[in-house]
Amino acid sequence: MIxxxxxxxxxxxxIGMEGQNQLIKKHVLIVGAGALGSANxxxxxxxxxxxMTIIDRDYIEWSNLSRQQLYTEEDARLSRTKAKAAELRLxxxxxxxxIEGIADEFEPEKAERLLEQVDFVIDGTDNFNTRFIINDxxxxxxxxxxxxxxxxxxxxxxxxxxxxTPCLNCLVDKLPQEGRTCDTVxxxxxxxxxxxxxxxxxxxxxLTGHKMSQEMLNFDVWERTYASINVSKxxxxxxxxxxEQATYPYLNKQQGMQTTVLCGRDTVxxxxxxxxxxxxxxxxKQLKPLVDSIRDNGELLMFTIENTRFVVFKDGRTLIHxxxxxxxxxxxxxxxxxx
Amino acid sequence: xxxxxNGQTxxxxxxxMTIIDLLSSYQLQEKIAVVERNKEIIxxxxxxxxxLKDGDMIEIVHFVGGG
Numbered sequence: 001m002i003x004x005x006x007x008x009x010x011x012x013x014x015i016g017m018e019g020q021n022q023l024i025k026k027h028v029l030i031v032g033a034g035a036l037g038s039a040n041x042x043x044x045x046x047x048x049x050x051x052m053t054i055i056d057r058d059y060i061e062w063s064n065l066s067r068q069q070l071y072t073e074e075d076a077r078l079s080r081t082k083a084k085a086a087e088l089r090l091x092x093x094x095x096x097x098x099i100e101g102i103a104d105e106f107e108p109e110k111a112e113r114l115l116e117q118v119d120f121v122i123d124g125t126d127n128f129n130t131r132f133i134i135n136d137x138x139x140x141x142x143x144x145x146x147x148x149x150x151x152x153x154x155x156x157x158x159x160x161x162x163x164x165t166p167c168l169n170c171l172v173d174k175l176p177q178e179g180r181t182c183d184t185v186x187x188x189x190x191x192x193x194x195x196x197x198x199x200x201x202x203x204x205x206x207l208t209g210h211k212m213s214q215e216m217l218n219f220d221v222w223e224r225t226y227a228s229i230n231v232s233k234x235x236x237x238x239x240x241x242x243x244e245q246a247t248y249p250y251l252n253k254q255q256g257m258q259t260t261v262l263c264g265r266d267t268v269x270x271x272x273x274x275x276x277x278x279x280x281x282x283x284x285k286q287l288k289p290l291v292d293s294i295r296d297n298g299e300l301l302m303f304t305i306e307n308t309r310f311v312v313f314k315d316g317r318t319l320i321h322x323x324x325x326x327x328x329x330x331x332x333x334x335x336x337x338x339x
Numbered sequence: 340x341x342x343x344x345n346g347q348t349x350x351x352x353x354x355x356m357t358i359i360d361l362l363s364s365y366q367l368q369e370k371i372a373v374v375e376r377n378k379e380i381i382x383x384x385x386x387x388x389x390x391l392k393d394g395d396m397i398e399i400v401h402f403v404g405g406g
Contacts, residue, residue: 036406127404
C-alpha cells in the first residue's frame, strides 16, 4: 500500500524513487490557509511531504467555500479556525505524514522561529503585509519560498531563493494599495488552482533537487492570456531585505501595519507605514458599488460597511469605527483597503 | 499598429504610443508591474519615453495581493 501510494508520482522521471524519498524528509511551512493555502496544502499532502505546518489567523466563513477546498459547510457553520480545520482535513487525506495547524498570526518573531525548522515556505497569504514578513524572514534564514497571488481570473507566481534571485522587496518598492482584494473585486476558483499548481510544482522541484524557475509568470484564465518574464537581472544589490547589508525592515515591528485601539470610542486606527500617499479617487471608484453612504471630501474618504464606518486619510491611515478588536480591524482594513 | 501583448495580437489605431499609454489602456498605470519589450525589461523611468513599434512583443506582469 505504501509503495503504491506515490507510485504515479514516482513514475514521473524528474521525481522518481529518489525524489520521493527526499520529499518524506522535508518540512514545508504554508503561511495562510485560505484559497492558495488550501490548494497547495492538499497537493503537498498528497505528494507525501514528510512534515507540514500551516499557520492562519482566520476562521471559516460561508464566503470561503467557493474556492477554499479544504473546508465544508460544517466548518463554516461552526466558525472553525482554518488552521485546525486544515490540519484535520489534511490528516484525513494523508495519515502517513505529520501535519500541524497553528491558529495564530504570522508575526515577525514567530516567523523567524518557525523558519528555523523548515526547508521551504509556500505563500498562501492574501495580503502584502504578511508577504513582506515572509520575504524578510526567509531572507534572514536563507529559506526559499514561492510568492503566489490571485485575484479575479488572474494569477501571478514567482519562486524566490534569497541572495540568489530577486526578492519581493527588490521588485516591489512599496506595499501596493489599490483597494482591489478578493473581497472587493472577487476571485474564481480556477485562478486559485492554477496559481497554486505553479507554486506546488516549484516547491516539488526545489525539494527534489531541481532548480526553480527564474521567471515571474502570470496568466488570466478567463481571457486565456499568459506572460512570463525572466526577472533575474532585477536583483537589487542594495536591497534592504536580501542583500549583504540587509536590515530586514519588515521584521522590525515598527515597519509593518500598526494598529491602535482608540479607547472608549469603539474605534481602531490602522496605519500602514509604507504608504506615502494613496489615490482616494481610485479607492472611491472601487468601493462605490459595495458600500453605503460613501463620501469623499477631498481630504478623506468615509464609508459604511459591515456595521462599521471607515475614515480613510490620504496617507493611508484609517479609522474604523464600530470595532474595538485589533484583529477584526486589520481584517476589515485588508478586505476593503487592501495590502 | 499591431502589438503582441501577453501572447495576444492587438490592433491599436494610434500612430504613436508609449508603454505608459499601453499600461493605461489596461488600467495598470498606477499598479506595480514589470514590463518586458522584445525580451528586454523596461525600467519604470522609461515608460513615458519608450515608444512602441509595429510588431513589438510586450509582456506585462502585475502584482496582486489576493490568495
